[in-house]
Amino acid sequence: MQIQVDWKRRYYEKAAHVSLIVQTVLAANSGTDDQMIARWVLTRTSRGAVWLFAVLDDRRLPKYEPYEAAAHRLSSSLRGMPVILSNHTGLRYGILLSEKPSWPDMVEYKGWKKGMLQLGVNGRGQAVEMPWTEMGHMLVAGITRYGKSNFLRLIAEQARAEGWQLALCDPDAGRTFGKFSGDEALVFPVAKTLDQCNQALGQIQELVNQRSRLFSQVSDEPDTLDEYNQQAITPLPPILAILDEFNGAVMALGGPGGSFAKAATRLVWGAAKYGVYLTLAGQDFSKDIVGPVREQMTTRVCFRVANAATSRMILGRAGAELLDHKGRALTNRWGAMQVYYMDKQAIGAGNASGMTEAEERLAAYLRDHYDGKMTLTALQAYGMPERAARRMRDDWQTRGLAQMRPDRDNALCLVESGLDAGSDGLDTGLDGLDGGLDAVRTGLDVQGGLDAEERVNG
Structure with a gap:
């Protein structure tokens, strides 16, 4: 076996031991062949993590599926060492040789921070946050009890504190957003049924249409809400529209070709210019639903999902199906993060200043x-x-x-x-x-x- 050592040799012995186990598993596993390993690469990331990559010769692979299925067996044979499978540019296994990042069990949300959307912390304890101007539309996936609902409430509460308006839809009786009922930031009451969600989408579109007419009345037609507000006598606040259980709502309201799905697609493609930003969330997403809007979703967050296909649908790679901690998520912009936990009782309670x-x-x-x-x-x-x-x-x-x-x-x-x-x-x-x-x-x-x-x- 030839290993390309590109930084230090102190991990060579461990890498050689791991590579032998990988070869043994692929040789014994049905449908895989250790001879398909083209080369090994030992490397270190900018954050200090040391990885061993087994790069497969994808030109000779009859099919990917058996090798994807073998990733879990590899991790078990390596006594729980993290194993990832990447097929972004060919197929390769990545095995983390250095210690796992030290993740906190929970990080409490400390309160509103002017101008910033706070999401959580990374594996080094550094804050994951961004200016509101960089959020764009958002796609969020996650099965029950792994933190999706908390995340949606977290961003809604910060938007409210920032002075944004809210349009909240949850066809599951509004359980996710119950604490926001009656809030003055709502542009309409929380939509709690499929019919109400369908009507809400039409109301959001009408808000966009109204803003479009206002934009056209300005002499130098603006390209963004900020540009409009610089010229307008009465500035307009941004609007955060969150549609929870979106995939289920689409399937119940005509499918991917139905009016509900088409209305959401139109909003994703045209609403951001007018300061209306959509967050589409659900437990699962299919390709025919996500496909028309995926590339327009600037921020994508994936908690634990049911399978690798959903993870790839949201992020472009597998991995979220292996998350085993509540509040842990993978993203397309910051890698992994532990999302801030926000007690539902804190929503709107003395939070005009955002103080704990x-x-x-x-x-x-x-x-x-x-x-x-x-x-x-x-x-x-x-x-x-x-x-x-x-x-x-x-x-x-x-x-x-x-x-x-x-x-x-x-x-x-x-x-x-x-x-x-x-x-x-x-x-x-x-x-x-x-x-x-x-x-x-x-x-x-x-x-x-x-x-x-x-x-x-x-």
């Missing part, structure tokens, strides 16, 4: 003791190390919770919404103001007795 409970307590402390100034001295007095305090100052500025105030000696101060969130009840009961302030101070004194770690971590 711990952050609200900190805001109350800053307002009462430092007149709302978020200085390093104030944060350190609260129990934070200097480095963590600097990071928090930057984070709150980015999220719009604090801003520099030239009228207050250019100090970083909590914005008004942050002050309100952190001083619950201070503006009520003016007749009993003194007593109210005494009660708040008493509460802060109790909090002041906590140790530093508990104060910082909430």
Whole structure:
């Protein structure tokens, strides 16, 4: 066996052992042949992961299916070592020789961050996020109990906090979006039946048509919503339209050639210009449904799915059928990620500022003791190390919770919404103001007795 070693030789012995197992399995497995391995490549990614690739001679392969089916047996024979199968440019097995990335079991959503759509973290613990302007249309797949519904609520809640309007459709009695019922951000009530979803698609199209007419009335017809809003007297908010159980709805409402599917396709192809972005979600997707719109879906996210075919349909490669952790997903833009978990009870609850409970307590402390100034001295007095305090100052500025105030000696101060969130009840009961302030101070004194770690971590 010849192995091309292209970075270091310290993995050579392990690679040789793994390659022998791969050859043995392919030789013994029905329908596969170890002689189809054309070459071996040992390589390291930019993130430090070491992979051994068995590149097959696809010109001599009679068919791919037996080799695809052998991937699971290979992983079992290698005692659970991760094995991927790529057929993007020929067929090859990839075996991860280095340690698996350390993934968290769950990462809690911390709250709205101005201008950014926060999705989760990658295997190195780095945030997976993007400006809203880069989201585009989105395609989301995942079977029950693996995180799809949480993800849809996560993006809907952030869009609401960002000032977007929402159009939400879930023919499964609206279970995914129950907490959004009656929200002022909705352009129409949550669609909870197939008939309502069908009508909702027509309403979304009418919104697009209205915006098209408004765009045409501007002298220099704009190409984007941002361009329109720069010229318009009354700016228009973006709209996020989420259609859950989309595949099932299509099949129940006439199939891929029916009016529902065609209406969705028209929206995907024409709505983004007017600031209307679609997220199509479902447990499964067939080629005849996804095919007409797949390349228009800028962001594609795949939780665990029933089979490799669905994973390839969404992402262009297999792998999502092997995900075994709730909230874990593969994407077309960031690789694998652990999606933020958002408690349904947090939807719309005191989230105008996007603060967590711990952050609200900190805001109350800053307002009462430092007149709302978020200085390093104030944060350190609260129990934070200097480095963590600097990071928090930057984070709150980015999220719009604090801003520099030239009228207050250019100090970083909590914005008004942050002050309100952190001083619950201070503006009520003016007749009993003194007593109210005494009660708040008493509460802060109790909090002041906590140790530093508990104060910082909430």
